[in-house]
Amino acid sequence: MELDGTDHEILALLREDARRTLSDIASRVSLSVAAVKRRIDRLQETGVILGYTVQVDHAKLGWGIEAFTELRFSGTTNVAEIVQTTTAMPETQAVFTIAGDPDALVWLRVRDLAHLQDRIDEIRRSHRVTGTKTLIVLDAWSRERQWPSAP
Amino acid sequence: MELDGTDHEILALLREDARRTLSDIASRVSLSVAAVKRRIDRLQETGVILGYTVQVDHAKLGWGIEAFTELRFSGTTNVAEIVQTTTAMPETQAVFTIAGDPDALVWLRVRDLAHLQDRIDEIRRSHRVTGTKTLIVLDAWSRERQWPSAP
DNA sequence: AGTGAAAAAGCATGCCC
DNA sequence: GGGCATGCTTTTTCACT
Numbered sequence: 580m581e582l583d584g585t586d587h588e589i590l591a592l593l594r595e596d597a598r599r600t601l602s603d604i605a606s607r608v609s610l611s612v613a614a615v616k617r618r619i620d621r622l623q624e625t626g627v628i629l630g631y632t633v634q635v636d637h638a639k640l641g642w643g644i645e646a647f648t649e650l651r652f653s654g655t656t657n658v659a660e661i662v663q664t665t666t667a668m669p670e671t672q673a674v675f676t677i678a679g680d681p682d683a684l685v686w687l688r689v690r691d692l693a694h695l696q697d698r699i700d701e702i703r704r705s706h707r708v709t710g711t712k713t714l715i716v717l718d719a720w721s722r723e724r725q726w727p728s729a730p
Numbered sequence: 731m732e733l734d735g736t737d738h739e740i741l742a743l744l745r746e747d748a749r750r751t752l753s754d755i756a757s758r759v760s761l762s763v764a765a766v767k768r769r770i771d772r773l774q775e776t777g778v779i780l781g782y783t784v785q786v787d788h789a790k791l792g793w794g795i796e797a798f799t800e801l802r803f804s805g806t807t808n809v810a811e812i813v814q815t816t817t818a819m820p821e822t823q824a825v826f827t828i829a830g831d832p833d834a835l836v837w838l839r840v841r842d843l844a845h846l847q848d849r850i851d852e853i854r855r856s857h858r859v860t861g862t863k864t865l866i867v868l869d870a871w872s873r874e875r876q877w878p879s880a881p
Numbered sequence: 882a883g884t885g886a887a888a889a890a891g892c893a894t895g896c897c898c
Numbered sequence: 899g900g901g902c903a904t905g906c907t908t909t910t911t912c913a914c915t
Contacts, residue, residue, distance in 0.1 A: 580790070582791070590784065590786060590791075593783070593784040594783055594784055594786070595783075596781060596782060596783070597748055597749075597781075597782040597783050597784045598748070598782045600890085600891060600892090601891075601892070602890095602891075602892095610900075610901095611900065611901050611902080612891090612892085612901090612902095613893090613894090613900075613901065613902080614899075614900050614901075616892080616893080617899080617900085618899095625790070626787055626790060627786060627787055627790050627791065628784055628785070628786060628787075629785040629786065629787055629874070630747060630748075630784075630785045630874065631747060631748040631749045631782065631783070631784055631785065632744070632745055632746075632747075632748050632782070632783060632784075632785055632874060633741065633744040633745055633748045633779055633781075633782055633783075634779070634780040634781045634782065634783055635741060635745070635778060635779060635780065636777055636778055636779075636780050639731070639776070639777060639778050640733070640778065645826070647826070647828075647835060662869075662871055666871050666873070671873065672872070672873055673870060673871060673872035673873065674870070674871045674872075675796070675798070675865075675867045675868075675869070675870050675871075676867070676868045676869045676870075677798075677865045677866065677867060677868060678865075678866045678867075678868050679865065679866065681865070684798060684865060684867075714826075714828045714829075714830065714832070714835060715828065715829045715830070716826045716827070716828060716829075716835075717826075717827045717828060717829050718813075718826070718827045719824060719825070719826050719827075720813055720817050720824060720825045720826075721823070721824035721825075722817070722822065722823055722824065723780070723781065723783060751907080751908060751909085752908070752909070752910095753907090753908075753909095761883075761884095762883065762884050762885075763884095763885090763908090763909085763910095764883075764884065764885075764910090764911090764912095765882070765883050765884075767909075767910075768882080768883085769882095
């Protein structure tokens with residue numbers, strides 16, 4: 580599917596604030612409300628837009644610590660199995676399987692360091708993990724807004 | 731600010747789909763529309779809800795490759811400066827400053843490997859970076875939905 | 882804090898260019 | 899693909915418990 584500049588503009592606006600009204604978006608991209616709606620509907624149908632979500636301040640909910648744990652495991656370990664175990668933990672924010680070393684990167688959000696320790700132990704215990712290394716996040720910046728308009 | 735179970739339920743519902751209507755949420759949490767609205771307004775005012783955004787399939791937009799680059803730099807390097815340079819790149823998804831080794835972790839999204847190479851060079855060039863190590867993501871899982879209700 | 886109902890705003894649809 | 903006019907849904911506000 581081909582996206583033109585207007586589609587990218589609309590995506591950028593929704594990325595900034597998904598609750599903008601159609602008329603707000605329409606005036607910013609100089610189109611009618613109906614035209615904008617048609618474009619957004621199309622973006623959803625084609626799967627470019629996966630969904631809408633709310634951005635939450637996790638620290639305010641008591642999940643104050645973020646960490647990344649690098650996992651290394653033996654060649655016989657089933658990668659899918661690792662992904663399954665880690666994703667089953669509610670503390671897991673994301674899991675990335677990696678080409679090379681380490682084999683996987685798990686992004687965790689925990690209450691405190693004791694909790695982190697506990698979760699790392701849990702991962703180590705449930706698999707043939709040959710090694711872990713955990714990076715504790717001091718500060719995080721994340722692009723919640725705006726995305727480059729074209730590849 | 732204190733959140734009760736209903737607040738967490740509402741957050742979970744919005745996290746799943748931020749475009750649910752108030753009446754939909756109201757019926758699921760067994761409250762009136764007005765009561766739900768007041769709670770959501772409060773969550774926004776207190777900063778628990780930071781905003782609303784759209785989830786995009788980046789691969790469909792041509793940003794098919796994800797990578798993490800670990801940065802190490804000399805003790806004299808200003809961390810804020812690194813963060814500033816990396817966040818200025820549109821390819822940067824997030825930047826984490828780390829306690830220990832490495833000093834920072836940059837999450838990138840790029841078109842292809844040549845593009846990745848280019849961005850890593852850019853980071854290395856603009857700072858007193860003593861070393862980088864890049865992890866190329868083969869597959870990613872991320873929790874787009876549901877969050878543990880209480881810490 | 883919660884409720885219910887009325888007013889205002891925004892959305893969805895059909896039909897036109 | 900874009901625009902306009904219409905009825906319908908959702909949000910917002912307000913008086914009251």
